[in-house]
Amino acid sequence: MDIDILELSDRSARFILSDVDAAFANGLRRTMLADVPTLAIDEVNIYNNTSVLYDEQVALRLALVPLLTSFDEFTPHEECSCEEGCPACTISLTLSVEAPMGEEKTVYSGDLVSADPKVKAADSNIPVVKLKGGQQLVLEAIAKMGYGHDHAKWQAGVACGYKNVPVINIEGCDLCEKCVEACPRDILALGEESAEVVDDRLLNCSLCKQCVEACGIDAISVSENDTSFIFTLESDGSYSAEELIINAVNTIRTKASTLDNILGEL
Amino acid sequence: MLPVRCFTCGKVIANSWEDYKRRVEQGEAPAAVLDDLGVTRYCCRRMILAHVELVDVVAPYQ
Ligand code: SF4
Ligand code: SF4
Ligand SMILES: [Zn+2]
Ligand SMILES: [Zn+2]
Numbered sequence: 001m002d003i004d005i006l007e008l009s010d011r012s013a014r015f016i017l018s019d020v021d022a023a024f025a026n027g028l029r030r031t032m033l034a035d036v037p038t039l040a041i042d043e044v045n046i047y048n049n050t051s052v053l054y055d056e057q058v059a060l061r062l063a064l065v066p067l068l069t070s071f072d073e074f075t076p077h078e079e080c081s082c083e084e085g086c087p088a089c090t091i092s093l094t095l096s097v098e099a100p101m102g103e104e105k106t107v108y109s110g111d112l113v114s115a116d117p118k119v120k121a122a123d124s125n126i127p128v129v130k131l132k133g134g135q136q137l138v139l140e141a142i143a144k145m146g147y148g149h150d151h152a153k154w155q156a157g158v159a160c161g162y163k164n165v166p167v168i169n170i171e172g173c174d175l176c177e178k179c180v181e182a183c184p185r186d187i188l189a190l191g192e193e194s195a196e197v198v199d200d201r202l203l204n205c206s207l208c209k210q211c212v213e214a215c216g217i218d219a220i221s222v223s224e225n226d227t228s229f230i231f232t233l234e235s236d237g238s239y240s241a242e243e244l245i246i247n248a249v250n251t252i253r254t255k256a257s258t259l260d261n262i263l264g265e266l
Numbered sequence: 267m268l269p270v271r272c273f274t275c276g277k278v279i280a281n282s283w284e285d286y287k288r289r290v291e292q293g294e295a296p297a298a299v300l301d302d303l304g305v306t307r308y309c310c311r312r313m314i315l316a317h318v319e320l321v322d323v324v325a326p327y328q
Contacts, residue, residue, distance in 0.1 A: 051325075052321060052324050052325045052327070053267070061267070061270050061280075064269075064270035064271050064278075065270060065278075066278060122278075123278060123281050125281045125284075126270060126278060126280045126281045127267060127268075127280055127281070127283065127284065128267075129267060129321075130267065130321045130322070130325065131325075132325045132326060135325075152271070152276055155276055158275055158276045158277045159275040159276070159277065159307065234277065236271075236276060236277070236278060237278065
C-alpha cells in the first residue's frame with residue numbers, strides 16, 4: 001500500500017491510494033463516514049425557549065453542530081459500561097442567551113459553554129436561532145460520543161469518495177484533433193506526433209470516454225487502474241482531515257483484531 | 267433558518283448564510299460568492315440558493 005498526498009488542509013484532503021483493492025478503499029471510505037465516533041449533542045433539557053423555533057427544532061440544530069472531539073478521551077456511549085451516561089462517554093454544555101428589549105440577537109454555536117474547554121463547537125459562527133427583543137433561550141445540552149451509522153450528526157467524514165486512477169493510451173494517432181475537442185475537461189492536447197495528455201491533468205479525467213467515441217480510428221483508449229484510487233475527503237470539523245484518516249485506520253485495525261480474537265476462540 | 271448541514275453530503279453550511287446574504291445584497295454574483303465561501307458541491311449550493319428566510323416574518327408570533 002502506498003499513499004501519495006495531493007492536497008492536505010485542515011478540513012479536507014486528497015490523496016492517491018495505490019496497491020490496494022477496491023474493497024479496502026471502500027472500507028476506508030465507509031469507516032470515515034460511519035464508524036469513526038464523534039461527540040454530538042444527543043439530549044437537550046430546555047429551561048426556557050421563547051424563540052420562534054419549537055424545542056425539537058432547536059435541539060436538532062444544536063445536534064448538527066460539529067464539536068471538537070478528542071478521539072482517545074471519550075468512549076462511544078453504546079460501548080461504555082454505564083447505562084445513563086457518565087463522564088467517559090458524555091459531556092454537558094450550557095447555553096443561555098436573551099435578546100435585549102427592542103433588539104434582535106442571533107444565537108450562535110459559539111454561545112455553547114462546555115464543562116471541558118477542549119470540547120467546543122468546531123465552528124463558532126453557526127446560527128442556531130434568531131431572537132427578537134425579549135425572547136430567551138436557556139438550555140443544557142448533553143453531548144454523547146456516538147457513531148455515524150446511528151445518526152448523521154455523529155458522521156465525522158463528509159463527502160468521502162474515491163475514483164480509479166485513469167489510464168489513457170494513445171497509439172497510431174493521425175492528429176485529427178477530434179478527441180481534444182470532445183474532451184469536456186481539457187485533458188488532451190495535440191503533441192508533435194500524436195494527441196497527448198496534458199501534464200498534471202490526467203487525474204482530472206472523469207473516465208467519460210467521450211474522447212474514445214470521437215476518435216474515428218480507435219487510436220485512443222481509456223481504462224481504469226484497478227489498484228489505484230484518487231481519494232477525496234472532507235471532515236465536518238470534529239477532527240482535522242489528518243486525524244480523521246488516522247482514526248479511521250485505527251478503527252479498522254481494532255475491528256480486525258477483534259474479529260481475529262473471535263476467530264481464534266472458535 | 268437555513269438548515270445547519272447540507273441534506274445530501276452533511277457539510278456545515280449555515281455559517282455561510284450571513285456572509286452570502288450580505289454580499290449578494292451588495293451586488294456580487296451569487297456563484298462567485300459561493301465559490302469564495304468554499305461551497306463548491308452543487309448539493310450544498312442548492313441549499314443556500316433555494317433557501318427562503320422566514321424567521322423575521324414569523325418571529326413576532328412566537
Ligand atoms: S475520458 Fe472523458 S475526461 Fe477523460 S480524457 Fe477522455 S474525454 Fe476527457
Ligand atoms: S481523435 Fe484519435 S486520431 Fe484524432 S487526435 Fe485523438 S487520438 Fe488521434
Ligand atoms: Zn458512560
Ligand atoms: Zn452538500
